[in-house]
Amino acid sequence: MAFDWSSIPGSLPILWQGMIVTLQITLVGALVGILLGTLLGMLRLSPSRLLSGLSAAYVTIFRSIPLVMVLFWFHLILIPLVAGLLFPGKRLELGFLTALTAFSLFEASYYAEIIRAGILSVTKDQFNAGLALGMKRGQVMRLVILPQAFRRMIPLLLTQAIILFQDSTLVYVINLDDFFRKAYNIGNTVGTLNELILFAGAVYLVICTLASGCVRQLHRKLTVLPVK
Amino acid sequence: MALASWVVAFVVGTVVGVMRTLPGRILPSIGACYVELFRNVPLLVQLFVWFFVIPDVTPILGDWFKQQVPPIWQEFIAGTACLGLFTGARIAEQVRSGIGSLGPGQLGAGLALGLRRRQVYLLVLLPVAYRILIPTLTSEFLNLIKNTAVASTIGYLELAQRSASMAETTSRVYEAFAAATLLYAALNLLVMLLARALERSTALPGFLGGRK
Secondary structure, three states, X not given: OOOOOOHHHHHHHHHHHHHHHHHHHHHHHHHHHHHHHHHHHHHHOXXXXXXXXXXXXXXXXXXXXOHHHHHHHHHHHHHXXXXXXXXXXXXXXXXXXXXXXXXXXXXXXXXXXXXXXXHHOOOHHHHHHXXXXXXXXXXXXHHHHHHHHHHHHHHHHHHHHHHHHHHHHHHHHHOOOOHHXXXXXXXXXXXXXXXXXXXXXHHHHHHHHHHHHHHHHHHHHHOOXXXX | OHHHHHHHHHHHHHHHHHHHHOOOOHHHHHHHHHHHHHHOOOHHHHHHHHHHHHHHHOHHHHHHHHHHOOHHHHXXXXXXXXXXXXXXXXXXXXXXXXXXXXXXXXXXXXXXOOOOHHHHHHHHHHHHHHHHHHHHHHHHHHHHHHXXXXXXXXXXXXXXHHHHHHHHHHOOHHHHHHHHHHHHHHHHHHHHHHHHHHHHHHOOOOOOOOOO
């Protein structure tokens, strides 16, 4: 069977719009995810039983539910419910917002685990040393532990962002036009579905291979000699 | 479906992972290409390739597949092939690092005893590597279970899908989705517990985490 690639050049502008949506979801998901994840990671390690228990519950719950189900939950129930409470009687275009919230909250649970491991990789002596210098716990965290932890975590955080970039294709199930869904729709209407699916796959392959190559380089550069 | 693709993934992962540790250049680089390809394309895109593109471009088998095989089996086969090969790429990386973690000494010792390379892998390296890898393999299996939900987007009637159709007939969306979500969570917790038991019963003395 022959392939007909002629429909791809003409549809590039539309595909680019989809790519922007994909990139927005990735960026927001990664940033909010890292912020929330840092918070969750620190709570997990806090001396308070209640706080660490809550954080652990959050992380376990989100990690044991498939992302697709999380998206469905937000799409069908949570976001319409909240929107109904805040703006009663209005019909809003919520798909994009749903995706952003769902991805941010979902990724936060994954980032929390990375960040917890990062914090734990800094030795306890440093924490005690900070306390001995008269710093408060918060200050030690912010000024001593987190900078070192983040330096070690950067490659992992970026890898997780690449995974997020790939997972963002799943907004397909909540009818949001990201890059892949745009490609699929064009293929469906023009009748060259195979070509567009393969093309989309190739685009993801190139972007992700390049990105993970960069992360590998960065990892090599950032590695500090192990501190005993 | 999770079990069927796990078998595929396990076999593929082992073969590719071993390939990457062999001497020579061609086999390891084929293995590397496979891993890069399957890890850098989103799962959803891969599912669409398996479901739409492959039956279309393979001449005889594709026609037979589209006409003779009932739809549910079509989706099952496409989903299993996709999830199996996708997870296989991940397992390959883990098998490689598992074998790598054993160091060259064991391979050398096996060869010195007069075993062939294949025998060393089958009798010495793989059994030890698998035991070390049980925790990571477990988390891969958990991922696989979660990914079956993705497979449902191409229509396979499984948990997520079944609850969606339940919702249509009873219009009780909340209960249906709560049920499906709980089922996934329960399934994952069960696997986690089983794996922990398995880990304990196969732990090797002398390694970190082994019996004291």
